[in-house]
Amino acid sequence: MFKKKDIFSKLWLKHTNRFAYKEYKWDLQNYNNLQFTQHLVGSGKLNNIEKIKAVAQSAGCLNVLHSGNAGDIIYALATIKRINELTSVPVNVYLRLNRPNNLPNYNSHPVGNVMLNDKMAALLIPLIATQPYIESCKIFTDEEIHIDMDYFRAGILPMQGNIARWVGYITGVNAELWKSWLSVEPDVKYANSIVIARSGRYQNTTIDYTYLNKFNNLVFIGIEPEYQDIKKHLPGIKWLSVENFLQMAQIIAGCKFFIGNQSFPFSIAEGLKAPRMLELSLEIINVVPEGPYAHDFLFQDHFESLVEQLANAKN
Template sequence: MFKKRNLISRLWLKHTDRVRYKEYKWELKNQKQLAFAHFITQAEKLTSPAKIKSYAEKNGVIRLSHSGNAGDIIYALPTIEAIKQYTNARIELYLRLGQPLILSGYNSHPLGNVMLNEKMATMLIALLKPQPYIDHIEIHDKQIIDIDLDYFRAGGIPLDKGNIARWCSYLTGVNPVLWKPWLTVEPDTTYADTIVMARSERYRNYTINYKFLIQYPDIAFIGVESEFKDIRKTIPGIRWIQVSDFMQMARIIAGAKFFIGNQSFPYSVAEGLKVPRILETAFEVINVVPEGDNGYDFFFQEHLESLVYNLNNKS
C-alpha cells in the first residue's frame, strides 16, 4: 500500500537513498494518475460513450459547460460535435464566466486574470450559436450541467503537450474528427487578396522575425491593440482589423488569402475553418497541431518564409 511521505521524510530519503527516492517519486506520480482516473470515471459522471448515450436516450438533452479560454472552447467543439452525432440529443452549451487565469510572470492576457468575461462570451456566442451541432448556447447562470468540460484542468492531463483539440475527448471517450472543418461561416471575400495574421504575446517563437512580410502588398492584423502596435514595429504598413464579434473575425479569416498566427484564439478559428493557415510553433509549449488539408507549422525562419511564398503564389 502506497503511503505519501511528509516533507521531512522525503528530504531524508532523497539524501540517504537516491534509488529509493526515485522509486518513491515514480510511485507518487502513478498514484496521482490513478486518483485522477478515479475522479474522472466515477459512476455519476458522464465520462464514457455508453454513459453519455444512455443519459441522452433517457433525457433527450446533453448540457455541457466550459469556462474558457476562448481558444480552448473552440478546440472543444469537435468533441461536442461528435457527441451530437453519437447521441442525436439536443446539445446545450453554457459558458462559465470569471474563472481565474494563472499566467507566468512575463506574460499578459487580454482578459487580465480571468479566462472568460461577459464581453468575450458574447462575442463567442455570435460565432457558436449558428453552428449546426449546438442547439442552444448562453452564459451559465445556475443551469444544471451534465458534462463539465473543464475537468481536463483537474491535473491528470499534461496540458503543455499533445493536442488541445483532444482534451475534452479524453474526458468523454468520444473521439472527435479533427481533419474536417468544425466551424462553418460565410467567407468575407473582400479579403480574398489579403494575408491575415495574428500574434498574441503568449506562445511566441522568439527566433522568428516577420519583417520579410513587408514585401507583400496586403497584410492585415486581427487582435487587440497592444498586439497590433507591437507587430507594426516590424511591419509598419500592416493594417489593423477591429471586429465587433468573433463571427466577423471568422468570416474575415475564412475569406482571406491565407492566415498566419501563433498558438492564439484567432489561430484556433483558422484551424476550425480549415482554411490555408500557418502556425508559429512555440518551443516551450507544443499543444496545437494543424490537422487536415491546408495546415502548416514551423519552427524556423527559412521554413516560414518558404511557406508564405508558396501559399501566396498558389494558384
C-alpha cells in the same frame, strides 16, 4: 492503506522527521492522483460514448459546460460536434465565467487573471451559437450539466500535445480533427488579403516577419497592443478591430490565407480549415494543424517558402 494526517500531525512530523514527512507528502500526492482518477472514471462520469448516449436518450439533450480559455473552447467544439453526430440530440453549451487563470509572472493574457469573463463570452457566443450542431450557447447560471469539460484542467491530465484532443480524453470521444468543425459565411472583401494574428505569448523569436513587407495586402486581427508590436516589423499592416468572433471567423474564412501563432485566432482558422500557417513556439507545441490547407513552421526559410506557396496559390 494510506491515511491522511490532520494539520497537527503533519506539523509534528515535519519538525521531528523530515525524511518521513517527505515520504508522507509523496504518498499524499499519489493518493490524491488516485482519488481524482477514480473520480474521472467513476460510473457517474460520462467518459465514454455509451454513457453519453444513454444520458442523451433519457434527457433528450446534452448540456455541456466549459470555462475557457477561448481557444480551448473553440478546440473543444470539435469533440462537441462529434458527440452531436453520435447522439443526434440537441447540444447546449454553457460558459462558466471568472475561473482563475494561473499564468507565469512574465506572461499576460487579454482576459487577465481569469480564463473567461463576460466580455470574452459576449464575443464568443455569436460564433458558437451559429454552428449547426449547437442548439444554444449561454452563460452558465445554475443549469443541470451532463458533461463538464473543465475536468481536463483538474490537475491529473498531462497538459501537453494537441489542445484539440484534451476534452476527448475525459469524454472518451475522438474528434475528427481532419474535418472542419466551424462553418461561417466567408467575407469575400478579404479574398486577396493575408490575415495575421500574433499574440505576445508563444512567439518564435527566430521568425522575422519583415519578410512580409513585400506584400501590400496585410491585415492584422487581434488586440491593439499586439497590433502595435507587429507594426514595428510591418509598418504598412492594417489593423481590423472586430465586433465579435463570428466576424473574425468570416474574415479568416474569406481571406487569401492566414498566419498565426498558438493563440486564439488560429483556433478559428483550424476549425474552419482555412488556408493557414502556424508559427510554432520553440518552448511548447500544443497546437497541431490537421486536414486540408494545414501548414506549420519553426524556422525562417520554411516560413518564407510557405508564404510564397500560399501567396501564389489560385483561390
